[in-house]
Amino acid sequence: MTELNRAINRLQAEFTRRTRILDQNQGWLATGALSAQAWLRRECHLTAAAAADRVRMGRRLDDLPQTAAAFGEGAISLQHASLLCRTCxxxxxxxTREAEPILVEAACELDPRQLRIVTERFRYCTDPDGVAREAxxxxxxxxxDLSQTWDGIYFLNGMFDAESGEVLKTALNALLPPPAGDDPRSAGQRRADALLELCRQCLDSGSLPQRGGQKPHLHLLAELGALQKLMGAAAPELNRQQMVPAETARRIACDAGLSTETSGQNGAGAGDVLSLMSRVVSGATRRALWQRDGGCRFPGCDRPPDWTDAHHIVHWADGGETELGNLVLLCRRHHRQVHEQGWRLASDEGGSLRAVPP
Ligand SMILES: [Zn+2]
Ligand SMILES: [Zn+2]
Known part of the structure; x- marks a missing residue:
């Protein structure tokens, strides 16, 4: 394998050397191509970026004889050589010529990712202003960008500089414990959950600035009938625009602040807010619940209380009491599992909970 790898490197070096000759002698003219890049794209099926990189490398290797020699012997790969050319x-x-012996030695020892760190340090020493300008x-x-499709799905798309990316990664990693053996989520799903958890904890902490005289929060509008899953009830809505299924509304309402609105049938004006109630689970009950459960109560789960919702075993919309005996802390994932995915929580004699799959 190592011999084969060296041979591949040697062939890549030869390919780059001949690209240089084609470029210099304008050999591409004979076929009617407009440039060496265009010729490489058409005849060798390289991407535009790869073709441009080959031509650029070919020219630059004239200035870097030691790099060209190591590449020619197969001691360094195409990626290594390309990186050294870009540094130059x-x-x-x-x-670069002065530092070339050290750089080539490093390239022979390190993988391209590690070599990139070396070349960046080298660049910082020789050209600190250039590094600052580039940053x-x-x-x-x-x-x-955060954009919503017609299906209601949100797409996230973006780019951050190195420092901002590290800030984001550090915060996400704090909410991203190592995967448990039985965790069926993909790495992408776990990252998505971590980002969501970050936002929810931020909203729950109440530390965000007020908008329109209120702390920012999700607003669920639902008829009681919808929460009881009665046929014919109007669809529950989030933030007055996004329809959500009844069971999702039940989960959100499980641990929410409530205000009651009437539609104004009995004399009051349409849409009048008649009474405001505090959170379903009051501060005192919540503190007792945190004390008793100490985190998610789903069997085998170790999520701390910050990550949890208070779940009504019998939903308050179905007449369940908001008191300790009917409440358990569940992390967001297990709360969803119990509501949307139909798992049931049953008490054993010892008072511990058992999860019954649907
Ligand atoms: Zn619940
Ligand atoms: Zn859990």
Whole structure:
């Protein structure tokens, strides 16, 4: 395998060397192509970026004889050689030539990712202003889009500079414990859950600035009949625009602040808010619940209380009491599992809970 790998490297070096000759002699003219890049794309089926990189490398390797030699012997790969050429583009020929013995030695020992760190350090030593300028321009390219499709699905798309990316990663990792053996979620699903958890804990903490005189919060509008899953009840809505299924509304309502609105049939104006109630689970009950459960009560789960909702075993919409005997803490994932996915929680004699699959 290692021999084969060296041979592949040697062939790549030869390919790059001949690209240089094609480029220099304008051999591509004979076929009617417009440039060496265009020829490589058409005849060798390279992407535009790969073709441009080959041509650029071919030219740059003229300035870097030691890199070209190591590449030619198969001691370093195409990625290594490309990285050293790019470093030379950024730093200049003179400083790169001076450091070339060290850089090539590093390239022979390290994988391209580790080599990138070495070349970045080298660049920082020789051209600190250039590094600062580049960091600034990368920061300017940041953006973040959040767009909704007709199906209601949200797409996230964005780019962050290195520092901002590290901030994001550090915060997400804090909410991303190592996967448990029986965790069926993909890495992407776990990251999505972590991002959501970050936002929910932020909303729950009440530390965000007020908007329109209120702390930001999700607003669920639902008829009692919808929460009782009666036929014919109007569809529950989130933030007055997004329809949600009845069971999802029941889960959200399980641990929510309530206000009661009437439609104004009995004399009051349409849409009048007649009474405001506090959270379903009051502060005192919640504290007792945190104390008693200490985190998610789903068997085998170790999520701390910050990650949980208070779940009514018999939903309050069905007449269940909001008192300790009818409440358990469940993390968001298990709360969803109990509502939307139909798992049931049953008490054993010892008072511990048993999860019964649907
Ligand atoms: Zn619930
Ligand atoms: Zn849990």
């Amino acid at each position: 583009d950024l730093v200049g020929v003179e400083p 600034d321009s990368l920061f300017d390219r940041r953006y973040f």
